[in-house]
Amino acid sequence: xxxxxxxxxxxxxxxxxxxPEFEGEWEKERLGNExxxxxxxxxxxxxxxxxxxxxxxxxxxxxxxxDAYISxxxxxxxxxKYPFPHRGEVMITxxxxxxxxxxxxxxxxYYQDSNIVWIDNPKEIISNDFLFYLLSRINWxxxxxxxxxxxxxxxxxxxxxxxxxxxxxxxxxxxxxLINERxxxxxxxxEDLKKLRSAISKYLFERKDLFENKIKxxxxxxxxxxxxxxxxxxxxxxxxxxxxxxxxAGERYVKTNECNCIIEIPxxxxxxxxxxxxxxxxxxxxxxxxxxxxxxxxxxxNQRVGLLQLKISENREFIYQVLSFHKFEESMIACAQxxxxxxxxxxxxxxxILPYSFNKENINxxxxxxxxxxxxxxxxxxxxxxxxxxxxxxxxxMFI
Numbered sequence: 189x190x191x192x193x194x195x196x197x198x199x200x201x202x203x204x205x206x207x208p209e210f211e212g213e214w215e216k217e218r219l220g221n222e223x224x225x226x227x228x229x230x231x232x233x234x235x236x237x238x239x240x241x242x243x244x245x246x247x248x249x250x251x252x253x254x255d256a257y258i259s260x261x262x263x264x265x266x267x268x269k270y271p272f273p274h275r276g277e278v279m280i281t282x283x284x285x286x287x288x289x290x291x292x293x294x295x296x297x298y299y300q301d302s303n304i305v306w307i308d309n310p311k312e313i314i315s316n317d318f319l320f321y322l323l324s325r326i327n328w329x330x331x332x333x334x335x336x337x338x339x340x341x342x343x344x345x346x347x348x349x350x351x352x353x354x355x356x357x358x359x360x361x362x363x364x365x366l367i368n369e370r371x372x373x374x375x376x377x378x379e380d381l382k383k384l385r386s387a388i389s390k391y392l393f394e395r396k397d398l399f400e401n402k403i404k405x406x407x408x409x410x411x412x413x414x415x416x417x418x419x420x421x422x423x424x425x426x427x428x429x430x431x432x433x434x435x436x437a438g439e440r441y442v443k444t445n446e447c448n449c450i451i452e453i454p455x456x457x458x459x460x461x462x463x464x465x466x467x468x469x470x471x472x473x474x475x476x477x478x479x480x481x482x483x484x485x486x487x488x489x490n491q492r493v494g495l496l497q498l499k500i501s502e503n504r505e506f507i508y509q510v511l512s513f514h515k516f517e518e519s520m521i522a523c524a525q526x527x528x529x530x531x532x533x534x535x536x537x538x539x540x541i542l543p544y545s546f547n548k549e550n551i552n553x554x555x556x557x558x559x560x561x562x563x564x565x566x567x568x569x570x571x572x573x574x575x576x577x578x579x580x581x582x583x584x585x586m587f588i
Contacts, residue, residue, distance in 0.1 A: 205585035220345025247284040350588035399543035406538035414489035438478035477520025505555035
């Protein structure tokens with residue numbers, strides 16, 4: 189914070205936002221003065237298995253589910269002979285997705301040497317909980333000139349960190365703990381709503397009194413392919429955004445925050461490849477069978493993304509709801525071919541059998557019910573986004 193004292197500008201070591209009962213400047217400390225950087229003993233690939241034992245975490249699995257294990261005997265030996273984290277200490281990834289922090293929970297587990305380190309913090313002048321938030325805030329992209337960023341031990345040791353007295357550290361970390369609890373609750377609300385929507389979809393689609401027929405998708409729609417855009421034509425200033433399989437993630441609407449753009453549309457592009465709001469899109473490669481709707485804007489259809497072109501009289505919302513139900517994705521995965529990555533084609537999609545009724549009231553009512561559940565879920569997702577934004581704001585304002 190910058191203030192004026194005796195007509196001179198002075199930077200005070202205090203955060204912009206603070207609990208009113210605390211005052212005075214924060215201390216500044218080099219991390220390596222009070223803490224040590226430690227890592228586990230190296231585990232060789234031959235010492236791991238994929239089925240059972242003590243979880244062995246790598247940079248891609250830490251904080252999630254382990255995909256490798258070591259024997260209990262090896263774990264006990266290495267834990268006794270070599271450095272091992274204490275419960276509550278901060279662990280951090282130093283390669284791959286650098287800077288991902290977790291607090292060691294004390295459970296039996298082992299960690300990839302050099303790529304994952306922890307902060308041995310014996311004096312806790314900066315508490316482990318407070319240190320976790322300090323390290324989580326750092327933008328590590330400044331470290332290296334190469335495209336592959338890596339955190340070295342000296343990078344951690346030389347960090348200059350600001351911290352308050354312990355009572356303020358404790359209140360701040362408890363406040364952020366409450367925010368994280370609220371975010372966890374919000375994630376659970378969304379998860380439960382999605383489960384409820386899936387259960388209701390299953391119940392409705394299996395009702396014979398609502399859907400007296402089963403038909404092939406080809407009876408009501410045709411799959412159209414995307415355009416093979418040239419990467420040399422990409423331009424970040426272009427208004428036209430290209431939707432790829434990465435944008436079709438299976439949520440109600442496509443993800444639009446990361447798209448390649450072009451300025452001019454190719455002369456030979458087809459009409460259906462210029463997308464409109466609520467067009468139904470299907471991923472045909474990789475994570476096949478994912479279905480999302482296009483949002484309003486200037487979007488183009490890339491190759492390996494399919495557009496489902498409906499017959500004029502069909503209820504678009506109903507077709508979307510049937511295909512977004514998990515049975516369609518499971519069916520497409522079963523049909524998929526390819527050694528390196530899965531692929532599906534026009535025949536796989538159009539031969540899918542879906543429940544159907546020639547009574548339009550049945551179609552419309554089911555579509556309306558499921559659309560309302562989608563609205564509830566979107567509202568809760570927006571709430572989650574707002575909570576994350578609030579947390580990031582507080583991290584910026586309540587720390588130095």
